[in-house]
């Protein structure tokens with residue numbers, strides 16, 4: 001937990017319909033349950049404060065609960081470290097992770113060309129500069145100024161790279177999360193690669209919308225311009241294996257009743273609910289290969305949703321009934337989601353399993369488990385997609401109502 005936290009000036013706190021506290025404009029608008037007695041506790045963070053000191057003064061006996069509350073509010077970005085603050089651990093603070101981003105030449109070349117088309121003579125803002133190379137390439141392409149924002153300690157490396165390459169007179173490094181920083185002037189271009197394992201899970205819509213509103217001149221350019229979420233239906237061997245294992249545990253729970261001569265149904269029921277909770281949203285990243293038999297793609301690709309970046313409202317949930325034309329028979333037990341990202345009118349990047357050139361740094365496709373159903377070639381599989389851009393996973397799939405709802409129905 002950081003030594004000093006403050007309520008984010010860009011996150012607007014409000015009570016959601018379900019009585020939970022919601023921070024609009026933060027990293028996530030996931031609601032956080034707040035007890036009435038804790039509102040005063042939160043008010044203490046209107047100015048920067050040490051959470052441990054506030055907990056000691058507010059309710060020393062409630063330390064663990066209040067610490068968990070502070071962690072939750074910090075996680076969604078409602079409480080932020082004072083003065084932006086740098087994250088010096090985790091995924092993107094790891095130099096090896098940054099090297100992997102640079103090895104993705106398909107992605108880097110696409111961004112480089114798009115920057116060469118729009119940077120000359122302009123002020124640009126990069127959201128999440130990481131290693132700083134794209135900011136340097138934008139400066140080389142003639143940008144008047146680049147504000148390079150980064151929330152991890154990697155910013156020190158990026159700063160040094162810009163200095164060694166004589167570009168530090170045009171790149172202004174800004175420490176902190178983009179939601180929490182202010183810039184001294186408006187830009188003509190906002191850009192950044194904020195794709196997550198789950199395409200929207202790294203906050204792409206939230207960050208680009210905030211930056212387009214606060215950093216961009218009217219009519220300015222957002223790069224990437226458009227994101228299309230795409231999906232295929234899959235027969236996933238891994239999901240089949242893992243759900244089978246869970247079912248075996250549940251069968252085992254029944255046998256335990258006999259072993260002890262006691263009715264252990266409440267434990268079996270609790271386990272069933274716990275499995276359902278974790279597996280109904282079970283998801284993982286996989287590199288699907290249409291040519292292999294591991295995870296078989298059964299359906300044609302369908303479009304799940306399309307977002308005009310910078311404009312799309314990240315707080316808007318949507319639901320769509322998707323019809324997947326089945327091309328190969330099998331057990332449909334997962335949906336794989338991926339993205340096609342239009343940088344500008346000339347270039348689109350994708351991690352589609354069907355593409356010959358993929359953005360490798362985005363990894364594979366995002367698989368979500370679905371109650372299994374046998375499908376035959378020529379049929380249509382109907383699945384409901386629920387898109388909540390501020391959560392991860394941002395897209396959840398379910399069978400249509402009236403059909404088996406859970407993987408672990410008794």
Ligand SMILES: C[S@@+](CC[C@H](N)C(=O)[O-])C[C@H]1O[C@@H](n2cnc3c(N)ncnc32)[C@H](O)[C@@H]1O
Nearest residue numbers: 092101128129130149150151152177178193207
């Ligand atoms: C996928 S990497 C991209 C790095 C580099 N710009 C590139 O395209 O290769 C995303 C970087 O953005 C940072 N980041 C993500 N969201 C951010 C935000 N809202 N504000 C500041 N930094 C952010 C991460 O720490 C990470 O270094």
